[in-house]
Amino acid sequence: MPVPTTNAAPPRELLRDRALHALRAAIVDGTLEPGERLVDAELCAWLGVSRTPVREALTQLERTGLVQIRPGSRTLVAPLDVRAAVEAQAVAASMHELAAREAVPLSGESHRELMAAANAQFAHALGSGDVDAAIAADDAFHHVFVDLAANRRLAGILDDVTPLLRRMERVRFASLSGRSSVAQHSSIIELTQAGDADGAAALVRANWLTLKP
Incomplete structure (x- = not known):
């Protein structure tokens, strides 16, 4: 042509x-x-x-x-809205729980390696007080499950609600630096390796509910 x-x-x-x-x-x-x-x-x-x-x-x-x-x-x-962030948190926790439950049976060693690498980056960013890098690494960790689940509606909902949480999290840096997410992430990887979809999903939900909007 x-x-x-x-x-x-x-x-x-x-x-x-x-x-x-x-x-x-x-x-x-x-x-x-x-x-x-x-x-x-x-x-x-x-x-x-x-x-x-x-x-x-x-x-x-x-x-x-x-x-x-x-x-x-x-x-x-829009001004910061704590109530909106709390509502977004509940939705995000449920969506990530669903993603984990669907993704764990599909996961392999390469996926666990991606999660472990993201968690190491997350721990380093928390230790150095780099909120941007910490949030990016946390997103990368959880998106392994979201991408594996390949549920477009689930991903679309998360695309809507996650920015509300991340915005509040940046303002309240202490809520990020004080989280126990590094250890929780490690446990999620272990449960994934064991093929425990329900256990991993429950811990993913708990992990998102540790945020304090």
């Missing part, structure tokens, strides 16, 4: 997703602070996209509790 002479424009859905991921990350890591006003023109210039994908991303972020949209007025980064 002839080579196109111009590049096709990226699908709008991809632009929306790019805007969504960038905005969500900036809210979770505190670059965009609670109560900060979000101006469409500024966001478009920053993200390099038009207003439509920006508004679609903001609407999605409002649905998940990270943004407040006041029609005809302004859009704000």
Whole structure:
């Protein structure tokens, strides 16, 4: 076929997703602070996209509790909401429990090695007080089960609720550094190696419920 002479424009859905991921990350890591006003023109210039994908991303972020949209007025980064974080925690714990129960029978040595490596990184990050690295390593540990379970609805729910927890966790750093998750992670790996899906699932749930929003 002839080579196109111009590049096709990226699908709008991809632009929306790019805007969504960038905005969500900036809210979770505190670059965009609670109560900060979000101006469409500024966001478009920053993200390099038009207003439509920006508004679609903001609407999605409002649905998940990270943004407040006041029609005809302004859009704000949502304030920290402890009750919302507690609700998100309960959902996240249940979803990760389900992922573990489905994933353990499918797991192999390579998966346990990934979990062990992520846990080692998590322990190192906690020891050095690096909250960004600790959260990334914790996510990597739990996503081994989520990816293995390959349940798209489960993953979609976690994609919605996890940012609320991580945002609160960054602000309350002591709740992260004081967790006993390293030992719990090690026990989860041991139960996985033993093929104990119910035991691993129960401990994964308990692990997520140790967060203190």
